[in-house]
Amino acid sequence: MATRPFPSLLRLRSSLLPSTPLLALLSLSSLSCRTTKRRLASLHFVPSPPRTVRSLATVTAPPVVVAEDDKYGRKQVISVTPQLYDYILSNVREPPILRELREETATMPGSQMQVSPDQAQLLAMLVQILGAQRCIEVGIYTGYSSLAIALVLPESGRLVACERDVKCLEIAKKYYERAGVSHKVDIKHGLAVESLRSLIQNGESCSFDFAFVDAEKRMYSEYFELLLQLVRIGGLIVIDNVLWHGKVADPQVNDSKTISLRNFNRKILEDKRISTSMVPIGDGMTICQKRADI
Numbered sequence: 001m002a003t004r005p006f007p008s009l010l011r012l013r014s015s016l017l018p019s020t021p022l023l024a025l026l027s028l029s030s031l032s033c034r035t036t037k038r039r040l041a042s043l044h045f046v047p048s049p050p051r052t053v054r055s056l057a058t059v060t061a062p063p064v065v066v067a068e069d070d071k072y073g074r075k076q077v078i079s080v081t082p083q084l085y086d087y088i089l090s091n092v093r094e095p096p097i098l099r100e101l102r103e104e105t106a107t108m109p110g111s112q113m114q115v116s117p118d119q120a121q122l123l124a125m126l127v128q129i130l131g132a133q134r135c136i137e138v139g140i141y142t143g144y145s146s147l148a149i150a151l152v153l154p155e156s157g158r159l160v161a162c163e164r165d166v167k168c169l170e171i172a173k174k175y176y177e178r179a180g181v182s183h184k185v186d187i188k189h190g191l192a193v194e195s196l197r198s199l200i201q202n203g204e205s206c207s208f209d210f211a212f213v214d215a216e217k218r219m220y221s222e223y224f225e226l227l228l229q230l231v232r233i234g235g236l237i238v239i240d241n242v243l244w245h246g247k248v249a250d251p252q253v254n255d256s257k258t259i260s261l262r263n264f265n266r267k268i269l270e271d272k273r274i275s276t277s278m279v280p281i282g283d284g285m286t287i288c289q290k291r292a293d294i
């Protein structure tokens, strides 16, 4: 019989596209092989159990999307069906502590907000590729993505975790403690913009390697400008929900969050201070790297 262990996660995310190849990101590396191996050895992965993904779509999606414009050479791009997303999830190495947090969160209102296991794995990998020591996350919720990052940070690493909801933070703290990473996480309870401004005022500009943005969508531009000051040259700013359940591409949808995200995506495309790549994973993540020549 079909099982559906991730109902909340998949309700909004199952019809979305998968990641594009990420090999080019390896060139970002300032990775130390020895420290990375040590950190990997401290994580215990278990293979994900088989599962079945439910789609919101009433019609089975085709396996590929074909570019209609001849200039793209009839390029075929993979389209994620529920079956294929099931397969992707079965290839994620999710540490047991993250799985427990995801399952506890699945019972809570807003559980669809947490990043998917494949996204969390990508975030953790980017942190490792960078050899990051200092990270920021904007929008913690119950802590799934922040825990994925904290788990791969070195013992001396620090994650500044910005969240306004104290109840969510209680759950996040419980899991940081259980995972033995509390000493790496510096929680900033309050409005994220205020927390980021105070980091700048404290003289921490250009001192962070990695930032992940997953809070109020209409504030993305403000978060981005502050984070661009806080992140060092070569550091990454990763932004979630840039495809906004596909609404950014639908001219019929013009609510304030969709318009904000559309404007934000346009701003990022035109911003010469960064290199950028929009990755169709989860609800869409854009990876930006701060350039030297700004």
Ligand SMILES: C[S@@+](CC[C@H](N)C(=O)[O-])C[C@H]1O[C@@H](n2cnc3c(N)ncnc32)[C@H](O)[C@@H]1O
Residues within 6 Å of the ligand: 113, 114, 115, 138, 139, 140, 141, 142, 143, 144, 145, 146, 162, 163, 164, 165, 168, 190, 191, 192, 193, 214, 215, 216, 219
């Ligand atoms: C999409 S959820 C974050 C999910 C999280 N990254 C995860 O994977 O579990 C967004 C979070 O941002 C928080 N948030 C929204 N606006 C905020 C603000 N202005 N300042 C701080 N936190 C905010 C919300 O309370 C919510 O917990």
